[in-house]
Amino acid sequence: MVTNLLLIFIAAFIVNNILLMRYIGLCPFFGVSTSFSTAFGMSSAVLFVMLLSTWVTWILYHFVLIPLDLVFLRTAVFILVIAALVQFVEMFLKKNFKPLYSAMGIYLPLITTNCAILAVTFLVIDYKYSLLQSTIFSIGTALGFGLVIILFSAIRERLEFAPISRSFKGYPIAFIAASLVALAFLGFVGLFGLTL
Amino acid sequence: MITKQKTNRWKYLTQGIILENPILILMIGLCPTLATSTNANNALGMGIAASFVLICSNIVISAIRKFVPDSVRIPIFIIVISTFVTTVDYIMQAYTPSLHKVLGVFIPLIVVNCIILGRAEAFAYKHNIIDSFLDGLGKALGFTLIIVLMGIIREYFSKGAIFGMIIGPKALISNPMLFMIFPPGGFLLIGIFKAIINKFILNKEVVE
Numbered sequence: 001m002v003t004n005l006l007l008i009f010i011a012a013f014i015v016n017n018i019l020l021m022r023y024i025g026l027c028p029f030f031g032v033s034t035s036f037s038t039a040f041g042m043s044s045a046v047l048f049v050m051l052l053s054t055w056v057t058w059i060l061y062h063f064v065l066i067p068l069d070l071v072f073l074r075t076a077v078f079i080l081v082i083a084a085l086v087q088f089v090e091m092f093l094k095k096n097f098k099p100l101y102s103a104m105g106i107y108l109p110l111i112t113t114n115c116a117i118l119a120v121t122f123l124v125i126d127y128k129y130s131l132l133q134s135t136i137f138s139i140g141t142a143l144g145f146g147l148v149i150i151l152f153s154a155i156r157e158r159l160e161f162a163p164i165s166r167s168f169k170g171y172p173i174a175f176i177a178a179s180l181v182a183l184a185f186l187g188f189v190g191l192f193g194l195t196l
Numbered sequence: 197m198i199t200k201q202k203t204n205r206w207k208y209l210t211q212g213i214i215l216e217n218p219i220l221i222l223m224i225g226l227c228p229t230l231a232t233s234t235n236a237n238n239a240l241g242m243g244i245a246a247s248f249v250l251i252c253s254n255i256v257i258s259a260i261r262k263f264v265p266d267s268v269r270i271p272i273f274i275i276v277i278s279t280f281v282t283t284v285d286y287i288m289q290a291y292t293p294s295l296h297k298v299l300g301v302f303i304p305l306i307v308v309n310c311i312i313l314g315r316a317e318a319f320a321y322k323h324n325i326i327d328s329f330l331d332g333l334g335k336a337l338g339f340t341l342i343i344v345l346m347g348i349i350r351e352y353f354s355k356g357a358i359f360g361m362i363i364g365p366k367a368l369i370s371n372p373m374l375f376m377i378f379p380p381g382g383f384l385l386i387g388i389f390k391a392i393i394n395k396f397i398l399n400k401e402v403v404e
Contacts, residue, residue, distance in 0.1 A: 023231035175387030
């Protein structure tokens with residue numbers, strides 16, 4: 001049981017890293033990884049919302065959609081629930097947890113269209129995970145997202161001052177740097193027998 | 197007046213292909229581009245699925261734009277888009293089950309593809325049906341063009357084949373560049389594409 005959970009965690013965290021191996025959530029990856037503080041704010045907001053939305057959609061799917069035979073509405077229901085949840089969380093934090101809100105407030109609306117959140121809610125259903133397994137999976141995924149985005153923000157900060165030819169400035173060199181980081185992460189494939 | 201409208205329409209259609217290409221210029225919709233372009237077949241499947249959703253949602257949103265209150269437009273866009281995504285999901289499950297299995301979670305994820313919501317908000321909500329259709333078609337062509345091009349290049353270098361037909365030299369087939377089929381290859385390729393675009397299109401505009 002514990003081994004199983006640990007394997008799920010490591011697979012989600014490193015081996016099948018959501019950004020570099022699954023290519024999900026790339027828009028915020030290139031958008032906010034320009035400095036450490038934005039990267040940190042974004043990844044903490046992702047951790048928070050991903051965990052909440054996984055719980056809410058898992059419960060909704062297993063206790064509402066399946067009994068009512070409405071599985072085909074999955075896509076529409078999940079995206080609306082996540083959008084509503086993000087709005088609600090934003091208002092709640094603004095009222096009750098000011099410091100937390102100022103740390104990740106501006107990233108919350110962006111998260112609604114972050115495909116990483118929606119992808120995790122679909123994946124835990126496709127993999128037929130239990131609620132506990134889903135929790136571990138979403139924490140692992142969010143930490144993997146944070147790890148890569150924060151590591152990458154350090155690289156981007158260095159790239160700002162590097163002498164780069166004009167055509168490669170900005171996005172192209174960032175993609176090529178991401179390619180090298182992904183190559184490093186490819187080395188983790190096969191760890192504990194976990195594959196892509 | 198009529199000629200002006202015609203040139204405008206022509207512009208809506210052609211702009212999406214190169215000058216406003218969603219992937220290379222606007223840098224949106226990257227996730228499916230990288231994830232499903234491991235071979236030309238998957239790339240074409242993804243391109244067609246996303247194009248269908250984009251064109252249909254552009255038409256419908258443009259048709260209902262006068263009844264939609266401004267304050268709730270985003271949830272309504274999302275409902276329209278997710279309807280078409282669910283349709284595509286089930287059609288592909290029925291007629292192309294193997295492709296559906298390979299693309300997996302990326303089909304429902306079309307719903308958060310920034311290109312589609314972006315065009316709904318920036319274009320279809322403000323223009324008439326024909327213009328929105330042309331704009332959707334143009335952006336869809338631009339998206340499909342790049343994703344299939346990437347699929348062809350990645351499949352050629354990793355398997356020596358295009359659309360499953362083996363055409364590469366023997367040396368490539370016996371020693372394929374497996375690197376290209378894995379994530380790093382996708383990132384590298386799109387970086388190079390973007391650099392080429394910068395060299396020939398963006399920089400020229402800045403100089404002018």
